[in-house]
Amino acid sequence: AQSGEVAADPQQYDQAYLSPVTIGNSELMLDFDTGSADLWAFSNETPASQSQGHERYDSATGTELDGYSWSITYGDQSGAGGNVYTDKVVVGGVTATRQAVEAATSVSASFSQNIDSDGLLGLAFSSINTVQPRQQTTFFDTVRPTLAKALFTCDLRQGDAGSYTFGYIDSSKYQGTVTYVPVDDSQGFWQFTAGGYSVGGDNATSGSVGTAIADTGTSLLYLPAAVTKAYYEQAGGRYDNQQGGYTLPCNGGAPDFSVAIGGKTFTVPGSYIAYAPLTTGSSTCFGGIQPDTGIGFSIFGDVFLKAVYAIFDVSQGSPRLGFAAQ
Numbered sequence: 001a002q003s004g005e006v007a008a009d010p011q012q013y014d015q016a017y018l019s020p021v022t023i024g025n026s027e028l029m030l031d032f033d034t035g036s037a038d039l040w041a042f043s044n045e046t047p048a049s050q051s052q053g054h055e056r057y058d059s060a061t062g063t064e065l066d067g068y069s070w071s072i073t074y075g076d077q078s079g080a081g082g083n084v085y086t087d088k089v090v091v092g093g094v095t096a097t098r099q100a101v102e103a104a105t106s107v108s109a110s111f112s113q114n115i116d117s118d119g120l121l122g123l124a125f126s127s128i129n130t131v132q133p134r135q136q137t138t139f140f141d142t143v144r145p146t147l148a149k150a151l152f153t154c155d156l157r158q159g160d161a162g163s164y165t166f167g168y169i170d171s172s173k174y175q176g177t178v179t180y181v182p183v184d185d186s187q188g189f190w191q192f193t194a195g196g197y198s199v200g201g202d203n204a205t206s207g208s209v210g211t212a213i214a215d216t217g218t219s220l221l222y223l224p225a226a227v228t229k230a231y232y233e234q235a236g237g238r239y240d241n242q243q244g245g246y247t248l249p250c251n252g253g254a255p256d257f258s259v260a261i262g263g264k265t266f267t268v269p270g271s272y273i274a275y276a277p278l279t280t281g282s283s284t285c286f287g288g289i290q291p292d293t294g295i296g297f298s299i300f301g302d303v304f305l306k307a308v309y310a311i312f313d314v315s316q317g318s319p320r321l322g323f324a325a326q
C-alpha cells in the first residue's frame with residue numbers, strides 16, 4: 001500500500017501554499033486545493049505571453065484524451081481551460097500511473113501573475129471535476145484504492161513550511177485528540193457544520209457559524225456577516241469600501257477567534273487575523289476574517305486551517321473531517 005508526505009511551502013503572507021509535484025518528466029509547484037477538483041498545469045500549450053516565469057508541464061510525456069477539454073472558473077472569477085492528457089503523477093512518493101492531467105491552453109491574468117504557482121491540484125470530490133465529455137478523478141480519488149488508509153491530511157503553518165500526507169495520520173503533528181465531524185459531499189466540497197463562536201476568549205459564545213467548507217485553496221476565513229461584524233467590533237476594525245473588506249490595526253491587539261466544531265473549540269490566534277498590511281509599512285492590516293456574503297456557506301480557508309491539523313477521511317464509507325489542535 002502507498003503512503004507519503006509532501007511539503008506545503010507558504011507564499012508571502014501565507015496567501016497560498018505550494019507543493020512539488022512530478023508530472024511525467026516535469027517538476028512543478030502546485031497549489032493543493034480542497035475547494036476544487038481539477039489537476040491543471042501551465043503547459044507547452046499555454047501561450048508564452050501567459051506563462052512567463054512558470055514551470056510548464058510538457059504534454060509530450062502524456063497520452064492525449066482526444067476530444068476532451070476542461071474549463072474552470074473559481075469563486076474569485078479567476079479561471080483556466082485547455083486539453084487533457086493522462087500521465088504519471090508523483091506526490092511525496094505516492095504514484096498515480098494514469099492520472100488525468102489538464103494542460104492549460106489559456107489562464108486568467110491572476111494565474112499568469114502569480115509566478116510561484118504552476119497550477120492547481122484539486123482535492124475536493126471528483127463530482128465537480130470540469131473535464132468533458134467524461135469527468136475525471138482527482139489525484140486522491142485515483143490513488144485512493146492503493147493507499148494504506150483512504151485519507152489525506154493537511155498541516156499548514158503560519159509563515160513556515162507545513163505538509164500534506166496521503167494514506168496516513170502523523171500523530172506527532174497535533175496535540176490532544178482528533179474531533180471528527182460528518183461531511184456532506186453533495187455539492188462536491190468538504191462541507192461540514194460549525195457551531196458557536198467566541199471572540200477574544202470571552203466564553204459568551206454567541207450564535208452559530210453554520211454550514212462551512214474546508215478549503216486549502218482559499219487564503220482567508222469567510223464567516224457569516226453577523227459573526228464577522230461581531231469580531232471587528234471587538235477588534236477595533238471597520239469595513240473599508242475602498243479595500244472591499246474589513247481592516248484593523250496591525251499592532252498585535254487583535255483578539256483570538258474561537259469556533260466549536262463537533263463540540264470541541266478551535267482557536268485562531270488574533271495574529272493570524274491581522275493578515276497583512278494594506279501596503280508595505282502600513283499600520284493598518286487587511287482582516288483575515290471577511291464576510292461570506294453571497295457565497296452561500298462559510299469558507300474555512302488557510303487562516304483557520306493553519307491553526308489546526310486537518311484530516312480529510314473517506315475510510316469510513318461516508319466522508320468525514322477530523323480536526324485537532326496543532
Ligand SMILES: O=C([C@@H]1CCCNC1)N1CCCCC1
Pocket residue numbers: 033034035036073074075076215216217218295299
Ligand atoms: O472557487 C472556489 C475556491 C476558490 C479558491 C480556491 N478554492 C476554490 N470555490 C470554493 C468556494 C465556493 C465557490 C467555489
